[in-house]
Amino acid sequence: MTRLAVFDCDGTLVDGQASICEAMEAGFAAADLPMPDRNDIRRMVGLSLPMALAELAPDASEEQRAHAVDAYKESFFTARSEGRVDEPLYDGMKELLHTLRDEGWQLAVATGKSDRGLTAVLAAHGITDLFVSLQTADRHPSKPDPTMLAAAMFDAGAMPEGTVMIGDTTFDIHMGRAARTRCIGVDWGYHETHELIEAGAVGVASTMDELKALIDG
Structure with missing residues (x-):
């Protein structure tokens, strides 16, 4: 699978x-x-x-x-x-993405950013080629509508039971729940841990090691 x-x-x-x-x-x-x-x-x-x-x-x-x-x-x-946009990767994220890809995971992005914005940030960090599907709000209804997540699964040839949605907001968790995927929160973003759990996340990671363990299930 x-x-x-x-x-x-x-x-x-x-x-x-x-x-x-x-x-x-x-x-x-x-x-x-x-x-x-x-x-x-x-x-x-x-x-x-x-x-x-x-x-x-x-x-x-x-x-x-x-x-x-x-x-x-x-x-x-x-x-x-003008080179004034600051969008640093969280510490350890690039290494985590490479590890997941090397272990056989397909990777995708589902974001409220525009196509142009997502393309720019991934290219700036040299990680574009890690992803098999890039889904944005330019082409889909806004989260928590599950359409962009369904499109990512279609591109990857994945089913909901083999898919995990990782995000920092309840919008991400509600989208994943609507698409019947497993959902994981991270605590370094913009919504609180208790909100993510209440929305349906199976766990909330505080470190990249914790995130890796939750993704592996």
């Missing part, structure tokens, strides 16, 4: 919170919306950008949200082109 490990990106593979918060603040400023607290922004990481805006600015008009989305994208693109 094919074994597939599907990773969220921001808050799971990489720590991109600073760049995300800066771009979101640029979007809110451009749309003349009240500035959200950074902790509230971080808690929305993982959702598609339009859905995150809807959660953070529920009283905004559709026109304001659309303007904020465009300004967010422009801000992020400008920051990346």
